[in-house]
Amino acid sequence: MIVAEKKPIEEIIESLKGRKSILVLGCNECVTVCEAGGKKEVGVLASALRMNALNQGEDVRIDEVTLERQCDREYVEEIRDVVDQYDAVLSMACGVGVQFTAETYTDTEVLPGVNTCFMGATEERGLWTERCQGCGQCVLAVTGGICPVARCAKRLFNGPCGGSTGGKCEISKEVDCAWQLIVDRLKALDRLDEFETVFAPKDWSTDRAGGPRKVVREDVQE
């Protein structure tokens, strides 16, 4: 899923300055799972923003709506009838949702309420870690199911580097060395002999480097 973090409230307050009517728009999917922008978080944030406004002596209307998600038109359309009532929409969705909402309501200011971080998994409640960077050409079959692009700080394809120590990456003791993980996994799968295959340079054209990407499925298009 996409993992995001709440923006500091000070930053949000600053970005909403001068707005008299705000819709805090949550999302029921990824940001709910990582407890950054779901219905609960929307409620707490909206309450804090109302108190802030009251404390400043300002008369600000702050409403709350949480959509199923903000990356599909059918859900973003659900606020069509009310969006004109607001000076700004504070979208608590990931960067995708913020933009998609903004593209749908081009006359309304849509601001981000969270910082979108990465594609990752819930290791345990309260701990989310990165697993995928969307390189567009998945190599997990040959690296024992561990991604060297997302999990190696140098995205080496022929690692580990000389900085790997005790199974940890040179950048931090809290980061696993991806190549140690790969070696361990290949060993467990009895495939350690594959370690000596030299990987050729990656084709990064399907990665961010190639420019904004798209996927088209003509067989399901209308």
Add this chain to the structure above:
Amino acid sequence: MMRSMEKGADGVCVIGCLEGECHYNKGNLMARRRVEQARKLLDAVGIGADRIQMFNLSSSEAPQFVKYAHEMTARIKELGPNPIKKVKSEAA
């Protein structure tokens, strides 16, 4: 907690079981974390963290309850009314 303060409460007192003795195992621990979150937000918007406080005791500790109640009341009296109320009434 946030709604209460928003509606003008001068303070919120949260009471949970003694840590390690929660009927629901960790409910009191999770509550404490949320109390901390709310306190931080209240500081950030200028209402004041100390208006929300959590106390732990067991249901048989009536005297302790009274003590905490007095403590909380005294603290809130010292802090004065919720600043929102003042602004609201000035605006009215």
Add this chain to the structure above:
Amino acid sequence: MSPKTASKLEKILSEGHLAVTSECGPPRGSDPAHIIEKGKLIKDHVDAINITDNQTAMTRMCSLAACIRLKLSGLEPVLQMVTRDRNRIALQSDILGAASFDINNILCLSGDHQSFGDCPNGQNVFDLDSMQLAQMVRCMRDEGKFNGGDDIQRPPRMFVGAAANPFADPFEIRVARLAKKVAAGVEFVQTQCIYNLDKFEQWMEGVVDRGLHEKVYILAGLTPLKSAGMARYMKNRVPGMDVPDAVVKRMADTPKDKQAQEGIQICIESIQRLKEVKGVAGFHVMAIEWEEKVPEIVEGAGLYPRPEVD
């Protein structure tokens, strides 16, 4: 192995001599005198000099420019190239730039992560890793082709090297890793500096077992310790470094004003011992910011004068 390039280092190794290389860091500025001075200090005691490439991600004058300075003053440089800062276009481009000055040695590295250096907020590149870089240089040299497939006008004739670390984790794949580098086209390696000679010899046994010493020249890396403090620092704070307690103790038991000399002595003794190890083809003496001691170490280890090759 008969030489395939115009490299003086390769020539010395192919004739069966123990080679000696050393290393210099370029200045954190644009003054060329710095590099030329260092080169002069050691030129008669080494066969080639590595120039580091923004080592530990601290921005310095580029390795290529410093190598050109050395080459023009009559020395044999080894161009160190990391893949952290340049994509495959820039890497090939710089290789051709070096080749245009007849710089004949390249050391292919990934590079320390930028978070260690003076621009921790910068991007990193890692379009290729060190092995893919070595493969690419070999292809540029042996097939005369760019990575994209076109022909290169006057291909580079570089002797291709890489680093090897017998002490990094996981230890069990350290020999396999050398085999992989050989498969990628690496012709010589310089190891991380050695303080744990037992462990190094253990690695060499594995290397010789697989016949790798006949496919790649192995230069044992050494760094003289300046003080007990340095020994402790290397032991505890440098990733991939193995400094046995006995070494730290030997330094610590020496009176402070004699520790530097003791460090030099340990270095010389290590070289004497490693000379006898099968598969060791030479030594890489890294005395960064202490280059003036290199002549003493080379002479003390009986490696002076250096062989003459045309």
